[in-house]
Amino acid sequence: MTVLFGQLFTGISIGAVLLLIALGLALTFGQMNVINMAHGEFIMAGAYTTYVLQQSITGAGWSLVVALPVAFVVAGTMGVLLEILLIRRLYARPLDTLLVTWGVSLMLQQLARDVFGSPNVQTRAPELLTGNVALPGGLTIANNRLFILALALAAVAALTLALRLTPLGRRIRAVVQNRDLAAVSGVPTARVDRTTFFLGSGLAGLAGVALTLLGPIGPTMGTNLIIDAFLVVVVGGIGQLKGSVIVAFALGVLQATGEYLTTLSVAKVIVFVAIVAFLQWRPQGLFTLRTRSLA
């Protein structure tokens, strides 16, 4: 039983990391139908922001608190720049966007290598997050994992509320459901796209801050994570968030269970096969946005 819960929580914490990364992608992919391969490098930007802040703010706890909003803004700004300079011109060619943003991600990785050096760097975790929480039954849960889970859930909650309640959220939903109709109703779709890109990329920055708690920071840290996160969005279905939330945790648990029963490498293959099988059943993803548009 303890083992089962332990695996379940490992899976959930893998899922929380996936979710943090996938949320931003779900926003941008869902609204603009473009694949942003540089999303992984926005994660990296968030992580390096934490590292840089820790050079000046010595208290590990405070630097983390400051890093969250700063990383959000840094990564978000990078996202907006990318949207204005490149992606905006390519909305009609989603596959080309994928390749172009891959090129951008290569350049950003090399930039990180030139600025911070090729070897990985490490941040200090605040003391509060280094310990474990002991649960009855001999089960322990690492504090940093718990923090990431809380951060992911907070991000989901904030995003959901923002999409439901704010005027901006209403405009985003309108553009996602029917871009042309939104445009003729007076929604400034280009500006909404840019804002969505800011939010989505900013969330990648938050994910970067969270990842500094789990391991070292390196120029290629984003590449390895981004594919799993894309799979989450593809399987979850685009145009809404709840699919991504469910699938992120489901894939995390599947990965952890597979890893426990077999090995890490076999678990990856199991996850891939499961995804292909799932898409046989629901090729559009878990939830699809139903609209009356004919497009």
Add this chain to the structure above:
Amino acid sequence: MTAVTPAPPSIADDPAPTGVVPPARPGGRFRLRTAAGFAFGAALLFAVAPLVLSDFRLSLLAKYLCVAMVAVGIGIAWGRGGMLTLGQGVFFGLGGYAMAMHLKLADAGPGGMPDFMLLYGQLDELPLWWRPFASPWFALPATVLLPMVVAFGLGSLVFRRRVRGAYFAILSQALAAAMVILLIGQQGTTGGTNGLTDIKGFFGYDLDDPVNQRMVYFIIAGTLLALLALTRQLIHSRYGELLVAVRDGEERVRFLGYDPASVKLVAYVVAAGMAGLAGALFVPAVGIISPALIGIVPSIEFVIGVAVGGRATLLGPVLGAVAVAWARTTLSERFPGTWTYLQGLLFVVVVAFLPGGLASLWALARRRAGDAESRRRGWLPLGRRRVERTEVPAA
């Protein structure tokens, strides 16, 4: 609704021009100019290159030509079929590993085990799935058929359910990721991160001998030319036209009574077979196959050469792949950091601003001339060919 399986490519399939609209490309027959072009290419590869280049440069060229074979396949699947496959490394790797396994077993002699298995010492005897590769009659066909079977399996599942566009690209990339992790994880039987290295012989010939290296180069050059001839017939056949039609308007083709899934499947499987063949020939040319050569990054790098040369053309992918591979070797030796920036810039500039690749500059000049010709003959001028279908968001 009748699902029409695509006709096999044949010379007789060339559609006759009807009405005032000319066929999309004149000439499905192996015309004189094409024959001259192939003769020129053959002379370049078989006579000029071996005479001009040193042994070292020639072996590098052999490596580039293997990359070019993968590029030809990507040109069919992506340029002609609109399927951006970011996992060609998987098929390249399947072909490469199948060949390398055979060569390792041949090196070890009958009943022997590859050196790395003895080194890791986890195994007492050869694993069951290695055994068939001892026979060249199994291993050689497997280098092509194994990738084709995998592509057929994935493709038939995915295309039939109309998973396409970016979804397909992500899935193909995830396949590459899974394959590499699997190879690294099973170190005892696959060689892990090191891959299969130190291959000495190639069907009884010593690979360290420069003469035999030349022989390998000639085999590779000949194979590439053969693949190009095959591709030329394929894209000028009726099937080739259908493939472009599926790329530009899948729903319309479906309404016409064809089955787009099988049209795409054929292109994907052919591309996989070419990548497998390329991987198999890469092994004797370079002497190694490893996860680092087939993962996510190399898989997407196969694509950039195709984009640079011109994705929808016959020669564009080959020339682009060779040019990019050559630039990588030359520049990354001298300025490793700069090359990464340059490669990134290449992706951005070519794909965003010159989606037809360098070939589109050539085509632009040709079209100017062609439009004048059409007007003279009273044909409708050819429309601007779109490089890629505008993706309509799913309702």
